[in-house]
Each structure stands twice: as C-alpha cells, then as structure tokens.
Amino acid sequence: MTGSETVETDDGARLWVERSGPGEPLVLCHGGPGLWDMFGDVTDLLADVTPVVRWDQRGCGRSERCAGPWTSERFVADLDAVRRHFGLDRMALLGHSWGAQLVLSYALAHPERVSTLVYVAGTGIGPDADWHSAHRANFRARLADHPERLARFQELTDRPWLTEDEERERAVLQWSAEFEDRAGALEPARRMADPWFAINDECNRALNDERERVWGTPELYDACKSLDVPVLIVDGARDIRPRTAVDSLERALPRVCRVILPDAGHLPWVEDPKGFREAVRTAL
Template sequence: MTLYTDDGLRLWASASGRGAPLVLCHGGPGLWDMFGDVAALLEDTATVIRWDQRGCGRSERCDGPWTTERFVADLDAVRRHFGLDRIAVLGHSWGAQLALAYTLAHPERVSTLVYAAGTGIGPDADWHPAYRENLLARLGETPRGLARWRELADRTALTPAEAREYAVLQWSVEFEDRERAPDLAERMADPWFGVNGDCNKALGEERRRTWGTPALRAACADLDVPVLIVDGAGDIRPRSAVDSLERALPDVRRVVLPRAGHHPWEEDPEGFRTAVTSALAHATT
C-alpha cells in the first residue's frame, strides 16, 4: 500500500488484522519494517499497521530531511491515511524513541505507547559504552566472526553483499539464544533493502545533541498517556538505561522478559504477546 506525506514523499505501509489500531515503528535508524512476526502475534486483537520510514526499505528514497520532527510528521501522515483519530503506538529500539517523540508531540492522538527495547531518555553515555563492550564480546564468541566484522567495518565502501554480511554479523549478537542467533539474524536480512547510512548518521547525531535534557524529562513527567516498557533481559544495551524513562513517566508499567534479547517477540513470543495485549486492553477500558 502507498501513502504520501505532507511534503509529497511516498511511504510503504500495510494493515492487517482486526480491532483497535496499533501502529508499529521499526528500528534503525535507516532500516525497514521487520515486524511480520509481531503482526502475526497481534492481528487477532488489533489492526496492525506497519510502515517503512522515510527513505528506507520499500518507501521512496530521498535526501531527508533526517530529523525526529520530520519522522513524527510522517508517522502522523500514516495515522491520517488510515482515517484514525487515536492510535496505539509500538516502537522498537530507535522506533521506541520515535514513538515516544510522537506521543509527546501528540498525546491526544495516542491511546497507549508500547516502548520496546529502547534506551531511555538519558544521554548515550548511559548505555553506549557498555553496548559496545557487549557487542565485541558477543562477536568474539566466534573469532572468525569478530575478525570479519572488523574487516568490513574498516572498509570505506561495501558492496551490497558485503553490507548485508556486515549487518547479519552485527544483528547476530542481539539474541539471547546463541544457537538460533545466526538464523534469526539471517531472517532479519531477508528481504534485504540496504541500510540508509545517511539517515542513520544524521538521526544518531541529533540524538546525541538533544537527548538527556531536563526539558525531555519534564515532558515525560507531564505525559498523560499509559506506557508499557517491555524489555528482553538479555539485551546487550544495558536495561538500566531505561530506568530514566520509567522514573519520569507518571503512568507506566514495565515487563522484562528473562529469556529474550533485543528482539523479545522472537525469543519469547508468548510473553511479548501477553504484555502487549494487556496494554492494549487497558488502553481501551
């Protein structure tokens, strides 16, 4: 399905299921929707709306702009396209940051926010050094994997096949189940649309400039929307970083799934489904 933003850019979107609307925001930045399994888990209780963010995946390639404000406007274009007054929003990783930013900008349009595997509202120093250390340790479980990852990381340009290989190596560390991790990472890269590096770099730089401020904490403290934080205990991004968001929010519930990593629906689908459906039911009562 095709929809258009207010500045005329074409976005890919898809809707399935029945029930109250739930819009999913994928991770990245610069990736694409990989929520097929999430939709399958939830579409018996919600109308699940998926979309590829600006310049990414199946959406129209462009030169930006790469700002959270612009992506918030694009998410609102998705809401309008489907004729919805209020939506539940589920964001994963970078998408959790986007979903939170949208909810802060338009609280009257959000029935509930599901914040999955995000990194909180503090500065990157709260989590990124430990993430990097854990990333290298996991890659080092297979010395050839770490060597190849470093080889690819040091190159100034990668072929599409090399870019896919690099992504799969890095994504393979994201799962707590180390035996299944390579296969799960391969599934994430099928189909392969290519990472939008410009988008990733610009939004990463914006985050480092603007996140972790007293103003952001104050906005979260004033948010009158129920929020579910759902984490995998095995996420290599330290879950303590999310404490900053949990402490700030007035209406928040947190679920930590002990046998899951950064993609909790893949390793504990029933636990993830139970947490999210409970949050959606709470929002409609």
Template sequence: MRVRPGQTALMIWTGSESETESVTVTADDGVRLWASRSGRGVEPLLLCHGGPGLWDMFEDVAAMLADLATVIRWDQRGCGRSERCAGPWTTDRFVADLDAVRRHFGLRRITLLGHSWGARLALAYALAHPGRVNALVYVAGTGIGPYTDWHPAYEQNLLARLGRNPEHLARWHELKGRAQLTEEEERERALLQWSAEFADPERGMAYARRMADPWFGVNAECNTSLNAEVKRAADVHRACQALAIPTLILDGAHDIRPRSAVDSLERALPHVRRVTLPDAGHLPWFEDPQGFRQAVHDAWA
C-alpha cells in the same frame, strides 16, 4: 511456548495471519511512504521499526497480534520500500511522517509500538501529539538519559557477544574497517552484528537472516544523521513527567544495550508498567513470542 531450534516466531502464529493491504502514503512534503494494514482486531496498533535507516521487520509481530488489533506497519522515509529521498533526517520530520500514516488510514487515536530507535520515535510522537495516542508500548529503547549513559557499555557488550564466535568477530572487524562495501558485504556485516542481538548463540545467525529477508539496504545517511541527533537530544524529563498516556516498557533481559539506561524513562513517566522477558535479547518477539504477545495484550487490559 518457546521457539524450537530452526523455527522463527511466525511459524508459531500462522493461525493468526490475515490478509495484508499495502498502500502508498504521501507525506506533507510529497515523499511517498510504504505502509500496510493487516489484522482483525478492532483497536488500531501502529508499529515503528528500529534503525535508523532500516525498514519494517514486524511481519512476525503483525501475525501474532492479528486477533488483537488492526496492525499498521510502515517504512520510514528513505528506507526499505519507501521512496528514496534526500531526507530531511530529523525526529520532527519522522513524527510528521508518522502522523501522515495515521491520517491516511483515517485513525483518530492509535496505540503506538516502537522498537529500539522506533521506540524513541514513538515516544517523540506521543509527546508531540498526546491527544492522538491511546497507549504506548516502548520496546528495547534506550531511555531519555544522555547517550553516554549506555553507548560505551553497548559497544563493549557487542564485542563480547560477537566474540562468542571468534571467526564472526574477526570478519566483522574486517568489514567494519573497509571504506566501501559491496551490497553483499554490507548485508554480511549486518548479519554478523544482528546475530549478537540475541541471547541464544545457536539461533542468533538464523534469526539475523530472517531480519535480512528481504534485504533493502541500510540508508547510511539517515542512520548517521539521526544517530548524531540522538547524541545531542534535548532533555525531555519534564515533558515525560506530564505525559498521561499509559505506557508499557518491554525489555529483553539479554539486550546488549544496558537496561539500566531505560530507568530514566521509567522514573519520569506517571503511568508506566515494565515487563522484562528473562530469556530474550534486543528483539524479544523472536526469542519469547508468547511472553511478548502476552505483555502487549496486557497493555490493553
């Protein structure tokens, strides 16, 4: 099944929706985190959203997996519905926050699904606490090699994808060049950039608008700090080689981040399976919801 023009993934999966319980989780340093629980499945699945500096956009994913798992979503510190705070903005701090979410819901072991930056966070958690993770689903991440292995190509691909609509590209350059933006201009710049994340140019902007609804604003300080940390990240090849957790690497073939960057992680992990959805970009559940659901379902098989 594919999404038809004008549809989003959630419209396909309305029959799997269930009641959502929203809660406040208090981290060990007192910062309050927004979290929610939904789904009717027995297995706990904890989702880690992308960014950094964004918020949970997994409503569609939670709906499509509601019969497979009890789905836990959360907004990372300082982002979205979580308490605005002064950080700290480090992977170690976010790993501790993720563990606070696990404890709040009384979960001894979890399956983790992380997307983009959230895939890096989920992997970091699995490396820090392997005894608490049943399986890892690593969606649209960028591997464990050097930042320079993928980021220059990503920038070139972003400009090329935006260039499918010259007006969008010109406006994106204009907004990117400004020192300060209004909230509406910040949202507009995000929409333009996010539209390039999708393989289908006709639906990209509609998908981007869904990502931005509701709009909580990007935490720029969080984004800058954690991206700087990514650039100087330590080599974790040896730790990944010792990771006994079953891992699914799930990609969209049209992701503007080169998928070859993830080869480093695939080679390092001893228990890994990789699925590439041929018609999808960086957020594969939008463009191939059936393929995405099947791949995640098979991760439990």
C-alpha cells in the same frame, strides 16, 4: 494482509504502508534509524490480538528514496501522516529500539492522538553516555563467543567499499549479537535481512547525531513527567544495551508498567514470543 499502500506526506515523500486487517490497529514503528519494517513475526504473533499497521520510514526500505530531512520532528510528522491516511483519531503505538524513541517523541508532541504506547527495547531519555560504552563492550563480547564471526565482521567493517552481498553479510553478523541464543543467533539475524534493502546511512548518522545533541535534557524529563498516556515498557533482560538506561524514563512517566523478559535480547518477540504477546495483549 490487505495489501500495501502509499502514504504521501505534506512535503511529498511517499511512504510504504501495509495494514493487516480491519479494526482499530496497533501502529508499528521499526528500529534503525535507516532500516525498514521487520515486524512480520510480530504481525503473525498478534494476529488474534489486534490488526497492525506496518510502514517503512522516510527514505528507507520500500518507501521512496528521498533527501530527508532527517530529523525527529519530520519523522513525527510522517507518523501523523500515516495516522491521517487510515482515519485514526487516536493510535495505539508500538516502537522498537529507535522506533521506541520515535513513538515517545510522537506522544510528547501529540498526546491527545495516542491511546496506548508500547515502548520496546529503547534506550531511555538520558544521554548516550548512559549506555553507549557498555553497549559497544557487550556487542564485541557477544561476537567474541564465535571468534570467526568477530574476525569477519571486523574485516568487512575495515573495508572502504562493500558489495551489496557483503553489506548484507556484515549486517547479519552485527544483528546476530542481538540474540541471547548464541548458537542459533544467525538464523533470526538472517530473517531480519530478508528481504534486504540498502541501509540509509545518511539517515542513520543524522538521527543518531540529533539524539546525541538533544536527548538527556531536564526539559525532556519534565515533558515525560507530564505525559498523560498509558505506557508499557518491554525489555529483554539480555539486551546488549544496558536496561538501566531506561530507568529514568520509567521514573518520569506517570502512567507506566514495565515488563522485563529475563531470557530475551533486543528483539524480545523472537526469544520470548509468549511473554511478549501477553504483555502487549494486556496493554491493549
């Protein structure tokens, strides 16, 4: 690693960034919203493929806490500040989950600044109704494989106030449902929570509310049909978010390749590192 740096945005927000080495990097955009970069495993996995840039989004993780604004437009501008900081004319982008929505939004706003887009475990361009109810049902079914986990998660969810340790425990239980390997799911979920930073719930609510209001429009579909950027979609077939939600995005994009890793969940690089690495290497 070259060490962490600070990017200051045009409105004065200070963002934590880290670059893994010299050369044209792959810029990684983490999920959430309201979480932080958890791409240490990806950085190691791609070490002989590409350097990477990691960053914590506005008001999250190691970035300075701020009052927002919590909008996709603002987060797209923040990502562009990261691009300018490293002097990149064009970026290869990889976004995971909410980060997949962010990099797609960036590419739609600035296609001339994107060389390649890797869209990992997103939820497509349709309305939340395409996947939300199935996601909730699949989540509870996964946790119910271990009734003690479901009971403890529900207990913590029902409490009006949690200590920091309890917030971390609740997140680990929630994240354990993201892995197909039920017996071993707690171990990678705990890695996601190490280091632990407080989840920015205000950011999470605002950006999820925005997606519910404005995603799934004919205008978004038409914009994707006109996107002249090569896109790789990477899915874990065992993601608890139904992969059919991404079908409309795949149909809309004119330059798209899709790789579905059959034995992986929401973090496919954890459960199929070889398949994930090969897919990204080929795209780059």
